[in-house]
Amino acid sequence: MTDPVPAAIPGSRAAWPATPQAFADTTLCPRCFATLRSSRCHSCGIELAVPLAAELIAASNTLVDAERHRRELIERMWNEQLTAQTIAQVQPAADIQQTPPQRTPINMPDAASAAAATVTAPPFPAAAPSASALRPPEAPDTRPRRSGVQVFLLVTGIVLLSVFALFFVTVAYLFATVEVRVVVTALAGFAVFGVAWLLKHRRLPATAEGVGVTGAVILIGVLEFIRGAELFGSASIAPAVFSGVGLLALAALLEVLHRLSRLRFARLGGLLLAPAGIALIVVGALHPVDSGLAWWAGLVAAGASGLLLPQISERSSESALARSIVFAAMAAALVPAALLLPDAPGSSAVSYSVSALAWGAYVIRLRSEHGGRGWSRTASVLLGLSASLAPAVAILREAPTEWNLWAPGAAAGVIAIAFFVVGARTSTNQLASFTFAGARIPALVVAVALLAPGIGLAPVHVLGSVIPRHLLWQASLGDAVGIAPNLGAWAAVLAPTVAAVLGAVAIRLVRMPAAATATVAGLAGLALLAAASHGGSVLLALLAYTFVAATGLSVLLATRGRRVPAVRVVAAIVLSVATFAVVVLAHASSALWLPGILTATALIVASRFAVTPGTRAGSVVRALLTALAVAIGFAEATLLVPWISGWRVFLASSSFPGPTDFTALPGAAAALLLCLVPLVLRSRVAHAPRGALDLRATAIVALPAGAVSSLVLFAAGATSTIDHVARIAIALGLTVAAVTWQSRGSVANTVERVVLAGLAPLWLAAALSAVADAVVSSATLLGEIAAPAAAILSAALGAALFARTASGIRGGARTVWECAIALIVIVSIARCLISPGEHTWLILLLLAVTPLIVAFNDGNPFTSQSPRRFVGTLSCILASAALWQFLAFRGVTDIEPYTLPVAGLLLCLATTIAVFRPPTSAVASGRSTLFAAALGIALAPSALASITEGPTRGVAVLSIAAALTAAALVAPRVIRGILVRDSALYSGTGVLIAVGLARTMRDAVLPADGAPFPELWVLPAAIALIVTSIVWTRRRAMPFRVAQLGIPLAIALVGLSTIVCLVTFPETSASARLVVVSTAFVGAAVGAAVHRRVPLDRVSYYTALCLLVIVGITGLVTGAADPFELATAPVALALIASGLATLSRDAAARTWPHLGPGLAVLLIPSLLADFGSTDLWRVIALGGLSVAVVVVAIALRWQAPLIVSGSVLLIHALAQSWPWIQGLYSAVPWWIWLGIGGVVLIAVAARYEHRVRNLKTFVGTISSLR
Known part of the structure; x- marks a missing residue:
């Protein structure tokens, strides 16, 4: 806080600031305390850039520190005075307020200010005392106080008594018997209870609760110690009985303590210990009879003890604890109830029945208690669990394994159904309805859990019956079927049957949800399938599954048009599984194969009539069924020829049929169907949409069948005339079918058309390959050109079939067709790369025709905007590859025959594009790239070859590149869209640089071969x-x-x-x-x-x-x-x-950044040589050059040359004179040099201020240089 306005200056005297901190503020004038703008004050004119300014700053800081110390001393004096007055209390508070302590006046100057008579300045303000110091002392406390002697005697007495008691108890405990120790410990527990009561009386409830719990734990430990040490005759009592009686006694004691002190821990402890004591007493009493009976009875007794408690009228933690204990005990009793009295039949049923009665009693009681609704629902659930386990566990303990898979579940199911029925019939009684509603769920869960093993065996038996046990057509009609396990044979039938019957009864008597109906129907269908799986022989099992399938079909036909999805879905699943089983079993015997397949196909076809017509979903399902029937027909057609020919797997004398026997018939059928479908759809597509879906489904199935058949025939090869005919006929038939799909408008927007478009070129290639294989017996030129010919024919056929403006699925068919052609070309190229031969160039040249045809499909590729015009580039690549293969196969080693034709081809392409396209001055990337590639291919390989060969080729390549570069300098930049100048320039200069550097490296590394x-x-x-x-x-x-x-x-x-x-x-x-x-x-x-x-x-x-x-x-x-x-x-x-x-250009430029580095590089390396062995000419040159630079720098007033050259000259002179200096120093004693140094220092000190001014002047002069 400085005053920016200078104070009045009386004469030549200095002003006094408003605050002492202004003395140390270097931004203010030390004389007038105005704000400084430079080293000279603009207000009073004092110059501060003098040596005395430093001493003035030091004196100012000393003054500020002294004033701060003075204020601290005053503050301490004032605080000590107030403290002394408060402690002594010499005067009352009123006198203190009337006569406040004397303080130094605010405007009184200090002693230093009074002594300085020549300084006219206001005094410093005294520091204000703190608020606490100004606050008057508190009035003395007038309340009655205890005497100090009294308090001392009381404390001393308590301490002595405590020590006496501690020593007494310790000595008694250490030297007494075990019985005395137990008694002392028990008394300590009772004493703890007394302390808890006292703390409760003193309104410390939380501490009292904690102390009371400690006392209870002590007493429980005493009880267990008495029984463990067998004190007081406890050895004659059973441990469980002793513990139970002790816990009951402690529970009674806690209850009494609760009634006296209202401590909550006592009530909670009593509720916790009383059931435990009862349980232990019962367990100890019945344990000699049976351990299971003892535990069950003890837990039940502990749980039933809750019925003896008074009814709970309000919700509290005590009530929740009591209910939790009895419920836990009763629930735990369900475990030993299944294990008690193993030799007594029906004992488990009695125990679970007793538990159920106890749970029923709890349900009745809890309904009338406050807050017991949730507990009542839990009791109802456990009631249902106990009631359902009573007969189920009894059967499990007594019945054999076959019965245990379904009988216990059936008994539990009967109980569950009874709960459902009784609960529905007593819906007017709220208590009964509530009870049975909670009890039926666990009973149903028990029934399901116990029936689950038997029901789970049913699908295992069904699956085992359809797993082939015999190879194809090896079994006779009376052979066993499948590999079904023997365990639970009829349980797999009875378990789902019983479950279905019980479910049906429940549905009939009680209103059930739709899911229950679906479950019952599913169980019934599973029972039928399981019964059919136990047919025994192949014939009986097939007939049984046929009957089950017919049953499912009858249900579907009977429910057609009705909204019963639960029944129809189950019937459809049963029909599907049974039909599948018929198909599998039909393959076991040759006598059953054809009838079984025809039966399965008839079932699938007949199931179409069970589908509701007139809906989109129904039409789709009908089409799927048609496709399934056709698929079975194609699959079984593969076996028809071997079956007719009498081939059997088990006949060792018969040979395995050829691939034609398996695939010829389905392949021919697929080709025929694929040809007929588009022809039939031409007249029926508008009048019979359902039939259209069926026909499309037929085509969808026939398509993969034909593809697989043709692939197998192509991969297997041919060994006879029939094989050749089959390969050619099926491939051509499929090709004709694919072409028919592409040409018929009725199937133009189908996915099958796209798939056939992708397969048609492949089938055509397979047909031509089969023809070539049939004509010649070995791989000749005709066989090698089959694939290129197929690619050419496919490209031409595609150009005729597909319109240029096709889009959507039609455009997709064209794209897939061309992708298939590309696959043929790629495979042919790969074959040429893997096994090149004498005629490989011809194959590559034929393959080059295919991309040209594709490129010309959308018009002139040089004027078209279609992306297919770029496919023509592949023709150039294949043609170049054909040329290179032709030359390489004939031993041509020169590089130019390989590169120059390709470069000429690219140049011709670029020129053709430029001619056909409209003239433009803008750069066209395509033709410019071709032109640059032509130059690169023409020059780069020759340039690389010239690196390793003699200089003649290198000189020739450099000459051509130089000529190309010169031509680029005079050529226009763009000619009809071709970037001529840049491409030629970059190519020429790139070759010049690459060849020049490479040849330089080579001749440098191999000097014997170079220049x-x-x-x-x-x-x-x-x-x-x-x-x-x-x-x-x-x-x-x-x-x-x-x-x-x-x-x-x-x-x-x-x-x-x-x-x-x-x-x-x-x-x-x-x-x-x-x-x-x-x-x-x-x-x-x-x-x-x-x-x-x-x-x-x-x-x-x-x-x-x-x-x-x-x-x-x-x-x-x-x-x-x-x-x-x-x-x-x-x-x-x-x-x-x-x-x-x-x-010379910039007058404001300094010499350091522009001349300093150069002079340093010029002089310093030669200067460093002075510190070692150097030459005389370097010494003379360095000295003369340094002198010359110094003279020039002085003449031109350059700072950097003067300092650098002067420093170098000084160091150079010192280095050259160092031997003489060293000799002179050695010739004179060392103490003389010390005297000389002292004299020099004294002399410098005598003229220190003058030398400083000289040094500043010198520095200023140097700084003023440029």
């Missing part, structure tokens, strides 16, 4: 880059990067080649090579620094400078830079020259 100056190979590239950059700049051509990067690339090429030559030729003209290249780079750097425009701009400058550094380092490493100034001087000259150019 003595390998870097000459990069000169054409460097010249081309420089000329291109200059021409590009003058013509203002685009892209601009060509002009900007031309010279930097040339410098980089020359530098890289020089580095390689310096490394590989360290002794051959290394210094001359280094000097020439460094001179050229220095010239480029100087030219770029002076010109500063493209093509010589900052990029060229930094490139030349970097290459100078890298080349110099390489020269130093290889020893070519001898002396090392050959490496450092060029870099320094480049930096100095660029710096001089900058200084």
Whole structure:
């Protein structure tokens, strides 16, 4: 908080600030305390940039610290005074308020201010005391107090008594008998109860509850210790009985304590210990008879004890605990109830019945208690569980295994049904209805759980009956069927039957949900299937399953048009499983095969009439059934010819039939159906939509059948005339069917048409391959060209079948057709790559025709906008591959016959596209890419070959590339959309750079085969880059990067080649090579620094400078830079020259960034040589050059050259004079030098201020230099 307005200055005296902190504020004037803007105050005019300013700041800080210490002392004095007055209480509070303590006036100056008579300034304000110090002392407490002597005596007495009691109890406990210890511990427990009562009386309920629980735990421990140590004659009593009696006594004691003190832990402990005591007493009493009976009776007694408690009138934690204990005991009694008295029949039924009666009593009682509705529902559930387990467990204990799989569940089911019926009949009685509603659910669960094993065996038996036990047609009519297990044979039938009957009774008597009807129907159907699986022989089982299938079909026909989904779904499942079983069993015997298959097919066809007509779902289901019947027909048709021919698997003398016997008939049938479907749909599609779906379903099934048949025939080959005829006829038939689907409008929008479009070219290829295989006996040219011919025919056929503007499914069919053709082409190409031969070039050339046909399908590919026009590129690739294979197979090794025709082909394509397309000045990417690819293919392989061969090819390639680059400089940029200039320029310069660098590397690594100056190979590239950059700049051509990067690339090429030559030729003209290249780079750097425009701009400058550094380092490493100034001087000259150019252009430029680095690189390396062995010429040159630079710097007032060269000159002189200085120092004793040093220091100290001013003047002079 400073005052920005300067205070009034009386004469020449200094002002006094408003606050002491202003003395240490360096932003204020120390004389007038105005805000400073510079080293001179604008208000009073005092100059602060003098040596005394530092002393003034130190004095100001001392003054501020002294004033702060003064205020702290005053504060301490005031606080000590107030504290002393409060403790002594010399005066009452009224006197203190009337006569406050004396304080120093606010405006009284301190002693320092009074002593300084010459300083006119207001005094500092005294620090205000704190609020607590100003608050008056509290009035003395007038309440009666205890005497100190009394309190002392009381405390002392209690302590002594406590010590006496502690020692007494300890000694008694340690030296007394076990009985006395037990008594003492029990008394301690009772004492704890007394403490709990006292704490409760003192209104500390939480502490009282905790202490009381501790006492109860102590007493329980005493009881267990008495029985464990067999004290007081407890050894004659059963442990359980003793514990039970003790717990009952403790529960009674806790109840008494609760009535006296109202402690909640006592009530909770009594409720917890009383049932436990009763249970232990009963267990101990009955354990000698039977352990299961003892535990069941004890738990039941503990649970039933809750009936003796008074009714609960309000909801509390005590009531919840009591109910939880009795419910847990009663529920736990259900476990030993199943195990008691194993030799007594019906004992488990009696025990569960007793438990059920107890649960019933609890249901009746809990309905009348407050908050017992939920507990009553739980009791009802356990009532149903006990009642259902009574007969079920009794049967499980006495009946054999076969009965246990269904009889216990049936008994429990009867109980559950009884609960359902009685609950429905007593719906007017709320208690009965509520009770039976809760009891029927666990009874039903028990019934389901016990019937589940038998019901689970039913599908196992059904599945085992349909698992083939015999091979195809090996069984006789009387052989056993399947591999069904023997366990639970009739239980698998009786369990679902009983469940279905009980469910039907429940549905008949009680209104049940629809899910129950579906479950009962499913169980009935499972029972029928399980009964059919026990037919015994193959014939009987087949007849039984046929009967079951007919039953399911009859149900479907009877319920047609009715909304009974539960029954119809189950009937459909039963029909399906039974029909499947008939099909499987029919294959076991040859005598049953054809009748069984016909029966199954008839059942499937007849099931179509059970579907409700007139709906979309019904039509789909009918079509699916038709497809299933046709699929079975195709599958079984594969066995018809072997069956007619008498082939059997078990006949060892018969040979296995050929693939034609299995696949010829289904393949021919599939081809016939596929041909007929589109013809039939032509007249019926509008009049019979249901029939249309059936026909489409037939075609969908026939399609994979035909595909699999043709694939098997094609893969198996042919060994006879029948095989050849079958292969050709089926493949051609399928091809004709596919073509028919593509040409008929009635099936144009079907998915089958798309699939057939993808298979037609493959079938045609298979047919032609089969024809070639039938005509010739070995693989000849005819067999090799079958696939290319098929591809050509398929492409031509596709062009005739598909319209150009097709879309949707029709367009998809065309795409799939062409993809299949592409697959044929790919497979043919792969075959050519795997096993090339003499005629491979012809195959590739034929394959090249197919993409042309596809490309011309949408018109002229050079004018069309269709994506298929790019497919023609594959023709060029295949034609080129054919040419290369032809040349390679005949031993042609020159590269040009391989590359130049391809380049000419690409050039012709680019020219053709440019001619056919409208003229444009914009760049067309397609034709420009072709033109660039043509140049690359024509030059790149020859360039690569010229690297490893003699110099003649290299010179020729460089000449062609140079001519191409020169032509690019005069050619227009775009000719009819072809980017001519850029492509030619990049190709030419790229070849020049690649060949030049590669040849340089090769001749440098292999000098015996190369020229003595390998870097000459990069000169054409460097010249081309420089000329291109200059021409590009003058013509203002685009892209601009060509002009900007031309010279930097040339410098980089020359530098890289020089580095390689310096490394590989360290002794051959290394210094001359280094000097020439460094001179050229220095010239480029100087030219770029002076010109500063493209093509010589900052990029060229930094490139030349970097290459100078890298080349110099390489020269130093290889020893070519001898002396090392050959490496450092060029870099320094480049930096100095660029710096001089900058200084001449910019008058505000400083010399440090522009001349400092160059001078450092020029002088410092030579200076470092002074510290070792150096040459005389370097010493003289360094000294003379440093002097010259110092003179020039002084003349031109340059700072950096003066400091750098002066420092170098001083260090250089010191280094050269160091031997004489060292000798002089050794000639004089060391203490003399100490005296000399002292004199020097005294002299400097005597004129210290003057020397400081001289030093500042010198520094200012140096700083003023540029």
